[in-house]
Amino acid sequence: MSCLTVTDLNAFYGRAQALFNVSIRATKGEIIALIGANGAGKSTFFDSVMGLARATGTVQVAGTDVLGRKPATIVAHGVGYAPERFNLFPYMSVRDTLLVGAYTARGDIERNLGIVHSLFPRLKEREGQEISTQSGGERQMVSLGRALMTSPQVLLVDEPTIGLAPKVCIEIAGVLRRLRDEFGLTIVIAEQNANFALSLAERVYVLESGRVKAEGTAAELSENEAFAEAYFGH
Numbered sequence: 001m002s003c004l005t006v007t008d009l010n011a012f013y014g015r016a017q018a019l020f021n022v023s024i025r026a027t028k029g030e031i032i033a034l035i036g037a038n039g040a041g042k043s044t045f046f047d048s049v050m051g052l053a054r055a056t057g058t059v060q061v062a063g064t065d066v067l068g069r070k071p072a073t074i075v076a077h078g079v080g081y082a083p084e085r086f087n088l089f090p091y092m093s094v095r096d097t098l099l100v101g102a103y104t105a106r107g108d109i110e111r112n113l114g115i116v117h118s119l120f121p122r123l124k125e126r127e128g129q130e131i132s133t134q135s136g137g138e139r140q141m142v143s144l145g146r147a148l149m150t151s152p153q154v155l156l157v158d159e160p161t162i163g164l165a166p167k168v169c170i171e172i173a174g175v176l177r178r179l180r181d182e183f184g185l186t187i188v189i190a191e192q193n194a195n196f197a198l199s200l201a202e203r204v205y206v207l208e209s210g211r212v213k214a215e216g217t218a219a220e221l222s223e224n225e226a227f228a229e230a231y232f233g234h
């Protein structure tokens with residue numbers, strides 16, 4: 001069953017159009033990736049799905065139309081979002097930040113906090129730490145953790161590896177795989193790092209200037225000469 005189906009999504013900032021008929025689907029328990037350069041429209045895609053940008057088309061979560069709903073309603077339908085640059089409050093503690101994420105899933109707070117702590121033991125050890133004193137990798141963990149506190153079925157993660165050391169990227173990839181394999185989450189990541197995306201995602205969509213230019217499995221895209229040229233330089 002398709003867990004997230006986006007059809008002919010168009011997004012607008014004022015009179016400027018940022019996405020043009022973007023269609024993607026992710027089935028339950030699948031990781032897919034959107035790859036594209038700066039300005040390709042990756043964040044706009046996520047913001048549109050979450051009801052944070054003006055958009056037309058259809059967005060279905062487990063068969064329910066959600067485009068045009070309020071962001072909190074879309075979260076309550078099971079979509080969790082770890083946005084680019086995290087949007088964390090610098091002077092809030094790790095624990096309070098996670099609890100803020102839980103406001104749409106109050107009944108699940110203890111269970112979800114247990115899951116987040118098992119995935120990221122460092123966040124349990126550093127519960128009282130202020131976000132402003134954390135490393136980039138720790139902030140990425142908090143951002144993912146906050147999204148998981150909403151009890152999502154579908155998790156949207158914008159540039160999970162940006163600015164992070166290779167070792168931390170591997171750790172984040174491991175957590176995303178566990179979320180798919182152990183919790184059955186459907187995950188959509190946006191990446192400029194094509195190698196990371198291809199190593200993690202079952203299927204990849206290539207976004208250029210707001211349009212899907214190619215899609216396929218990691219193997220198919222690696223064999224696509226135009227894609228390899230643009231993203232691997234050979």
Ligand SMILES: Nc1ncnc2c1ncn2[C@@H]1O[C@H](COP(=O)(O)OP(=O)(O)OP(=O)(O)O)[C@@H](O)[C@H]1O
Pocket residue numbers: 013016018036037038039040041042043044045084192
């Ligand atoms: N708030 C905004 N107002 C006007 N235009 C915007 C706004 N946000 C994004 N855009 C434009 O929409 C297009 C897509 O931007 P978007 O941020 O979605 O790209 P991206 O793929 O996420 O890039 P990056 O990798 O740099 O994060 C760009 O041309 C950008 O200038």
Ligand SMILES: [Mg+2]
Pocket residue numbers: 042043044084158
């Ligand atoms: Mg972006």
